[in-house]
Amino acid sequence: MHTHSSETIWEVEESLRQFGRCPIEELYNRGIPGPCTVVAHCVWLDDREIELLARSGTSVAHCPCSNMKLSSGPARVITRRKGITVGLGSDCEKENNNLDLLEEMKFASLLQMVSTLDPTTGDPWDILTMATLEGARALGLDVVTGSLEVGKQADIVTCCEDLAPAFPRDQPGKDGQPDPIGGLIAAPGDLAAQHRVLVPQRQHLRVFRPAAAQHGSRLLDQIPDQRGDDRQ
Known part of the structure; x- marks a missing residue:
């Protein structure tokens, strides 16, 4: 099940006026949250609502570009998060104008930084x-x-840093060393590969x-020292 909730302050105020509960509390009262439910936005939540999402196993689709364009808030x-699964979304074309998930990653990171006034938030590996x-x-x-592991589908996107207008090759990670993922998040540019078959019958058509x-x-x-033991 998928729905949008708590995107704007007006939505919260209207839910309180009509039902006497915040939006997520009202959804919970109706049995909607759960492991098979994804809720988009979740901008204006209180601690009680966050606890309800975590307790019910509900996932969240974070849509940073839409939230900024509509001035919804961070x-x-x-x-x-409190253990809540959070994926990235783009929302609809009229709320975003660019359904580019790589760009969404960049703004997810920047929005965390500017809303918390903390440049150490928006960790690139977390965003990825x-x-x-x-x-x-x-x-x-x-x-x-979702990850490259034995037994999973081998879905990958290769990104060429030469296509980015200003790819920061020496983007520092938390340990001060160059972090390729930090560079990818900071300069998504024209990095996304087109969705096409490149390896028919195990023969790659475009790569030596x-x-x-x-x-x-x-x-x-370059990667192992950047990730840490607790990341997938």
């Missing part, structure tokens, strides 16, 4: 997880996709395999 559930594994988990698909393997090995050497 989603409080992002900084007070929201766009991949958490999104898959919200839809009940995390057993088949030895050079790609060598380049991939160099990139992988």
